[in-house]
Structures are given as structure tokens and as C-alpha cells.
Amino acid sequence: MISILDSNDVPKQLTIYDIAKEVGVSAATVSRAISGRGYVSEANKTKIMELVKKYNFKPNTFAQNLQAGFTKTIGYIVPHIGNMYFANVYYEFEKWASRHGYMTILLNSKGDYDLESKLLNSLQEKHVDGIVIMGGRMDEIHLPDNYVKEIQEVGKKIPMVSCGAEAERFGCSGIYTDDEKGVEELLQFLKSRGYQRILFTGGADQYYPSYIKKKAAYAIGEKLGLDISVRWLTGNDVFSYSAGYDSLKILLEEKKPLPEVICGINDYVALGVVNCALEAGLKIPGDLAVTGFDNASITTMTPVHITSISPRYEYYGKKVFNTLEKLMQAQGAVHGKTSLIKPEIIIRSSTI
Amino acid sequence: MISILDSNDVPKQLTIYDIAKEVGVSAATVSRAISGRGYVSEANKTKIMELVKKYNFKPNTFAQNLQAGFTKTIGYIVPHIGNMYFANVYYEFEKWASRHGYMTILLNSKGDYDLESKLLNSLQEKHVDGIVIMGGRMDEIHLPDNYVKEIQEVGKKIPMVSCGAEAERFGCSGIYTDDEKGVEELLQFLKSRGYQRILFTGGADQYYPSYIKKKAAYAIGEKLGLDISVRWLTGNDVFSYSAGYDSLKILLEEKKPLPEVICGINDYVALGVVNCALEAGLKIPGDLAVTGFDNASITTMTPVHITSISPRYEYYGKKVFNTLEKLMQAQGAVHGKTSLIKPEIIIRSSTI
Incomplete structure (x- = not known):
């Protein structure tokens, strides 16, 4: 007789193994009895369910699954x-995951490749x-084989969704924002407001999102007859x-004519431009218009609220979950399909 | 003979149950053989380890544990x-958790009590x-029994750490920021810079952190001979x-003398004060000084960088993990101990 039956208290974390041992059946039998799926003799079922009731046992869904x-x-x-x-997409993803009975382990890779490898390994060991992987190496153009x-x-081995440009x-x-469409939406809007000379800043060519935005800015700018320039800074x-x-500060120090619009590669960059402009006594949007990408909450935490391209977090997170769920349910489903999410301005x- | 042995491919998510079935032993025996803990006959051990090697099987740590x-x-x-x-504390917590082999499930309660109950239930079912619970109902003063x-x-049933003022x-x-000490640090600093008339804004009495800061502001202010007022707004x-x-906007509309310092209850509130002041043509810190709490990254994303009380995220997250780990390891350890973290300015x- 094991100890759980000698006590009136439910011990911590009673498992189906304890019940199995007591009844003298396998854990699988206990699992079948509790879930009601599969054959269990009436005698064993009665014994098992009596113990479940007696100890107010909550079946361990991990063990069952x-x-x-x-x-x-x-x-x-x-x-x-x-x-x-990342926090906004995760929030929306997790909402759908937990509604569907999934619990999500959230890990930070800190952009450290060795750590990311370790984390991936741990996730595999946890089966x-x-x-889902977002950002970090997913977004890099040059990667070792x-x-x-x-x-x-x-x-x-495991259904996987990459929120990177090149899944x-x-x-x-892959699920990711259609950055080309985002740039198109932005430039069409800017043109409609009469802007001509437009500068993109705050990115780096080695990351897909910047790279795609730059390419799109030149191509779509030409199509629309706009004067586009792109100027990344270097550094970490x-x-x-x-x-x-710093981007705007350098431009101001150069004393060349300013562009009419500066498009930050994200809202943090855009906010930096806004504050440098205000400090320099420039009026926004009178002297300079500014836009960002990502529609972060900081776009409205500034003296001028920043026009931004929204990745539609709610839709994005839901789409990532739905895509992953389909893969998880259909074991052997074909990987490699990529869906683009059309952003909105x-x-x-x-901006005027 | 089960299908895994008819194929040269390792099927998805091979478990110890598959190996157990093949060798004709219990899952517990496979677990003992792999972990090297507990008795397994030499014959069975050899058979099991051969399969493990053949299929490059990664033991499912969930099942083992x-x-x-x-x-x-x-x-x-x-x-x-x-x-x-929350994101900053979680980031630091998760760093230590994964270093110690724990995976952390991150759930958003959206401040919805029914959802929080459901999530707590799911976590129990997952054993x-x-x-760890942060914010939400943890911080509310009036709670139904x-x-x-x-x-x-x-x-x-489960070791638990609350990052709330009243664990x-x-x-x-409980692990939480010593808000009283934070206010003391802040007021001592403000006094040392010659400030006298100080207004706290942006909180609500029904939440412990605001309530404690308000109480401390009055008590410590009196001790230091400062002129303290506290003015919360109402609303969601x-x-x-x-x-x-809005706090500053209302003050300006009232046309009474402004305080010398406005202390926002957090950095978002402080940033709102800063931007309203700049829009109204006030100089910071010349005409008005502003401070915040939490040392969020936005404190340096404004034309004037905001003096703030830091909860020391790195130390905080580590402390939460260490406290929880001790409880997890010492089953039956006594709950109810609370540690305060001394914040720093x-x-x-x-501020001048």
C-alpha cells in the first residue's frame, strides 16, 4: 500500500502513475479510464474512478497527452x-493558443545564436x-549553412512557423508582414499629400526587413515618380x-537641403527623428514630415503623433497560431508555405 | 512488431512508451534505463539502449520528470x-529559469479575473x-474573499511567488519593489536639489503600489519638511x-501656481507630463521638473530624459526565480515570506 492511501491529505502533484500503482494497472489504463477513450475493464474503471473522486484528482494533461x-x-x-x-504579436498569439488549450513557453534568445540553438534543443527534448521563431537569425540575410x-x-521533426521574411x-x-506592400501603401499616401523628396533611415542591409523596404522604396518610388533616398547608419x-x-542630427550638420519626409524603419527610429527635429526648432509636419513602421504605442506618446504602417498585431498573432495549429493537427502537413500579411497605414x- | 522498427526513419516524437512497447517493459523501466537511476536488468538495459542509439532518441524530459x-x-x-x-522582469526571470533547465509558460490574463482563474486552473492541470503572478488582482486592495x-x-498545492505588494x-x-523606499530616495534627492512643492499624479487608491506611494509621499514629505500634494485622476x-x-493640462487650465516638481506614478505618466509641458512652452527642468517610476526605456526617448526610480529589473527577475526555485526544491517549504527590493534613483x- 503506497503512502497516498494512508493519509487524508492529497499529496502534491498526485499523478496517474500513483493511481496506476495503487489499482495495479498500467498508467495507460488509468489514462484510458479517465479520458473515456479506449478499453478498460469495468472492475478496473470503477476502482480508478473511485480513487480519482476520493482524491479530487485533476488528471495531468501533460501525462495524458x-x-x-x-x-x-x-x-x-x-x-x-x-x-x-515581439510582445504585441506574442500577446495576440498567446490569446488564441490558450483558448485552444495550448500553453506557450516563451524564450528569449537575446540574439545569441548559441543560446538559440540550446533553446531549440530544449524545446525538442520537451517534445x-x-x-514559433520570430526575429533574430530569422531576419538575417547572410547565414552560415x-x-x-x-x-x-x-x-x-516539429511543426514550425517562422515569422521571418525568408521562411x-x-x-x-512563414507568416510575415508584406513589407513591400507596406512601403507601397506609405509612398502612395505620401504622394497623395504632395510629398516628393523622401528619405528612409535607420535600417541595415543585412536584415531582410530593411533590405526589402529599401528595394521596394527605390522601385515603387520610381514608379510613382518620387525622389527617394535611403541612408542607413552603421553601428550596433x-x-x-x-x-x-543621430540620422537627422547628421543631416542638419551637413547643412544640405532636408528631405520633405523622413521615414524611420520603425517607430523608435521615427521618434528619434521627431525629437531631434523639435529640439532643432523644426515644425512637424510643417518643416519636416516623419513616418514610422510597426504602429507601436510610442507613436502617440510624443508631442506629434506619428503616422505609421501597422502590422495588424491582432490579425498577425491569430494567423501565426492558426497556421501552426493546422500543422500540428495534420502531422505530415507540408511545410514551406508562406503567407504575407498586408499591413495598413x-x-x-x-504628416500633412 | 510496431511500425517504428519497420522503417529507417525516426517517426515524429518517438516516446519512451514506444520503446517500452517494443522491448516489452514498462515506460518506467525505460525511464530508469535512460536516466541511469534505479534498477533495470542488464538484458533489458542493453535492448533499450540499443533502440535509443539506433533512433537517436532524445528522451522526453517531460515524461522523465x-x-x-x-x-x-x-x-x-x-x-x-x-x-x-512586466516584459522587463519576465526577460530577466526567464534568463535564469532556462539556465536552470526550467521552461516558462507565459500567460496574459488581460486583467480579466475569470480568465486568470481559468489560466491558474490550466497551470494546475499541467502540473x-x-x-509566478505579477500585477492584476495581485495589486488590488479590495478583493472578494x-x-x-x-x-x-x-x-x-504549487509553490507560488506573487510579485505584488501584499503577497x-x-x-x-512575495517579491516586490519597496515603493516606500523608492519614494524616500526620490524625495531626499528632490530636497537635495532644493525643490519644495511636489505633486504626485497618475495613480489610483485601489491599487497597492499607488496607495503605498501616496502614503509614503505624505509621511516622508512631512519628515523632510516638503510641501507634498497628491492628485489622482479618475477613469480607466x-x-x-x-x-x-491630462494632469498637467488641467493644472494649467486652473491657472493656479504650478508645483516645482511633478512625480508621475510611472514613466508613461511622466512622459505625458513632459510632453504637455513642452507643448505649453514650459522649460524642463527650468519651469517644471518631472520624475517617473520604473526606469522604462521611454525615459530616454524624449527631448528631456526623465529621472526615474528603477526597480532594478536584472536583480528583480533573478530574485523572483531564486525564491521560486527554493520553494520548488524544498517541497513543503514555508510560504508567506516576502522580500522587498530596494529600488534606486x-x-x-x-530635474536640476
Whole structure:
């Protein structure tokens, strides 16, 4: 007789193994009895259900699902959840995941490749049902073959969605913002307001999102007859508030004619431009218009509210979950399909 | 003979149950053979390890730990991960958790009590080893008895750390910022710079952090001989950028003498005050000084950088993990101990 039956208290974390041992059946039998799926003799079923009732036992869904090959757990890797973009998509994703009975493990890779590899390994060992990776190496253009191969190998074993521009490289499914469409929407809007000379700033060519925006800006700008220039800064923090601030500061020091519009590669960069402009006594949008990407909450936490391209977080997070869920349910479903999300422009007071 | 042995491919998510079935032993035996803990006959051990090698099988740590009563999984509930404060603490927590082999499930309660109850229930069903709850009902002063009782019940079964001001109520362990010390640090600093008339804004009495800051501001202000006033706004969004903006706007409309310093209850509120002041043509810190709490990244994303009280995220997150880990390891450890974290002031250009 094991100890649980000698006590009136329910011990911590009673498992189906304890019940199985007591009744003298396998854990699988207990699982079948509780779930009501599969054969269990009436005698054993009665004994099991009596214990379940007696100890007010909550079946461990991990254990149950494990026997069915599922953990109902998803792994989600981001570089840093303190980045609003990742936090907003995660929030929407998690909402749908938990509604569908999935619990999501959120891991920060800190943009460290070795750590990301370790985390991926841990997720495999935990046998998560699916994996989402956002940002970090997903967005880099030049990657060593072994990195790409590593992701491909994981994707062969576990359903995976990459929220990066080039999911196809990794052989997994991809959901990402259609940056080309975003730039098109932005430039068409700017043209409609009469703007001509437009500068993009705050990106880096080695990351797909910047690279695609730059390419699109030149191509669509030409089509629309706009005067487009792109000027990235170099350094570690090209996507930051200071990158935007410094961009305009340098332009002002050069004393050449300013563009009519500065488009920050994201809202942090745009906010830096706005604040540098205000400090320099420039009027926004009178002397200079400013736009951003991502529709972060900071766009309305400034003296002028920033026009921005929204990735539609609610739709985005839901789409990532739906895509992953389909892959998880249809084991053997074909990976490698990519869906683009059409962003939308949110017009605010930083443009006329 | 089951199908896995008829194929050269490792099927998805091969589990110890598959190996157990093939060798004709129990899953527990496979687990013992792989972990090297407990008795397994030499013959069975050889058969099991041959299969493990043949299929390059990664033992499912969930399954292994389940048998030992652990899932090596932690549940972490916040109202909304898009709030920088929660995101920053989580980031630091998760760093330590994953270093120690724990995977953390991050759930958003959206401040919805029914949802929070559901999530707590799901975490119990998953038999997580520990739970962290931040914000939401943890911070509310007036709570129905059944809420408090619910948390108490969970805490009896699963090690739990509350990052709220009154963890004792819930019978769980607490880690939180010593808001009283934060206010003391702030007021001592302001006094040292010669400020006298100080206004606190942007909180609400029904939340512990605001309530404690208000009480401390009056008590410590009196001790230091300062002229303190506290003026909360009413409405849904009292902790927001707009609350700060509106606070100053109302003061300006009243045309009474302004205070020398406005202390926002957090950095969003402080930023709202800053921007309203700049729009009104006030110089910061010349005409008005502004401070915040939380040391969010937005404190340096404004024309004047905001002096703020830092909760020391790195230390905070680590402390939460360490406290929870001790509880998880010492089953039956006494709950209800609370540790306060002494915050520190970060002086920037919004004060002289």
C-alpha cells in the first residue's frame, strides 16, 4: 500500500502513475479510464474512478497527452520580449493558443545564436507540439549553412512557423508582414499629400526587413515618380531611437537641403527623428514630415503623433497560431508555405 | 512488431512508451534505463539502449520528470506582456529559469479575473512545478474573499511567488519593489536639489503600489519638511501617458501656481507630463521638473530624459526565480515570506 492511501491529505502533484500503482494497472489504463477513450475493464474503471473522486484528482494533461503523442505545449522564441513588436504579436498569439488549450513557453534568445540553438534543443527534448521563431537569425540575410541546416532539421521533426521574411530557406512555414506592400501603401499616401523628396533611415542591409523596404522604396518610388533616398547608419543600434535622432542630427550638420519626409524603419527610429527635429526648432509636419513602421504605442506618446504602417498585431498573432495549429493537427502537413500579411497605414499628425 | 522498427526513419516524437512497447517493459523501466537511476536488468538495459542509439532518441524530459513528480515547467501570469514593466522582469526571470533547465509558460490574463482563474486552473492541470503572478488582482486592495481563497488554495498545492505588494494575503511568497523606499530616495534627492512643492499624479487608491506611494509621499514629505500634494485622476486609464498629459493640462487650465516638481506614478505618466509641458512652452527642468517610476526605456526617448526610480529589473527577475526555485526544491517549504527590493534613483535631465 503506497503512502497516498494512508493519509487524508492529497499529496502534491498526485499523478496517474500513483493511481496506476495503487489499482495495479498500467498508467495507460488509468489514462484510458479517465479520458473515456479506449478499453478498460469495468472492475478496473470503477476502482480508478473511485480513487480519482476520493482524491479530487485533476488528471495531468501533460501525462495524458504524452500518451497520445502530444504535450499541448508550444515553444516560442524571440530575441527580447522587451521589444514591443515581439510582445504585441506574442500577446495576440498567446490569446488564441490558450483558448485552444495550448500553453506557450516563451524564450528569449537575446540574439545569441548559441543560446538559440540550446533553446531549440530544449524545446525538442520537451517534445513541444510546435515552435514559433520570430526575429533574430530569422531576419538575417547572410547565414552560415549550418544554421540554416539546424533549423531545417528541427522543422522536419516539429511543426514550425517562422515569422521571418525568408521562411522558405528554413523549410518551415512563414507568416510575415508584406513589407513591400507596406512601403507601397506609405509612398502612395505620401504622394497623395504632395510629398516628393523622401528619405528612409535607420535600417541595415543585412536584415531582410530593411533590405526589402529599401528595394521596394527605390522601385515603387520610381514608379510613382518620387525622389527617394535611403541612408542607413552603421553601428550596433541601427534600429533604435538614437539611430533616428543621430540620422537627422547628421543631416542638419551637413547643412544640405532636408528631405520633405523622413521615414524611420520603425517607430523608435521615427521618434528619434521627431525629437531631434523639435529640439532643432523644426515644425512637424510643417518643416519636416516623419513616418514610422510597426504602429507601436510610442507613436502617440510624443508631442506629434506619428503616422505609421501597422502590422495588424491582432490579425498577425491569430494567423501565426492558426497556421501552426493546422500543422500540428495534420502531422505530415507540408511545410514551406508562406503567407504575407498586408499591413495598413495609420495616419497621424506627423504628416500633412 | 510496431511500425517504428519497420522503417529507417525516426517517426515524429518517438516516446519512451514506444520503446517500452517494443522491448516489452514498462515506460518506467525505460525511464530508469535512460536516466541511469534505479534498477533495470542488464538484458533489458542493453535492448533499450540499443533502440535509443539506433533512433537517436532524445528522451522526453517531460515524461522523465513526470515520473519523478516534476515537469520542470513554470507558469507565469501577467496582465499584458506589452507592458514594459512586466516584459522587463519576465526577460530577466526567464534568463535564469532556462539556465536552470526550467521552461516558462507565459500567460496574459488581460486583467480579466475569470480568465486568470481559468489560466491558474490550466497551470494546475499541467502540473507546473511553480507559478509566478505579477500585477492584476495581485495589486488590488479590495478583493472578494473568494479570489483570495482561490489563490491561497493554489499556493497550498504549487509553490507560488506573487510579485505584488501584499503577497501575505494570498499565503504565497512575495517579491516586490519597496515603493516606500523608492519614494524616500526620490524625495531626499528632490530636497537635495532644493525643490519644495511636489505633486504626485497618475495613480489610483485601489491599487497597492499607488496607495503605498501616496502614503509614503505624505509621511516622508512631512519628515523632510516638503510641501507634498497628491492628485489622482479618475477613469480607466489612470496609469497612462494620457493621464500624465491630462494632469498637467488641467493644472494649467486652473491657472493656479504650478508645483516645482511633478512625480508621475510611472514613466508613461511622466512622459505625458513632459510632453504637455513642452507643448505649453514650459522649460524642463527650468519651469517644471518631472520624475517617473520604473526606469522604462521611454525615459530616454524624449527631448528631456526623465529621472526615474528603477526597480532594478536584472536583480528583480533573478530574485523572483531564486525564491521560486527554493520553494520548488524544498517541497513543503514555508510560504508567506516576502522580500522587498530596494529600488534606486536614476538621475537624468528632467530635474536640476
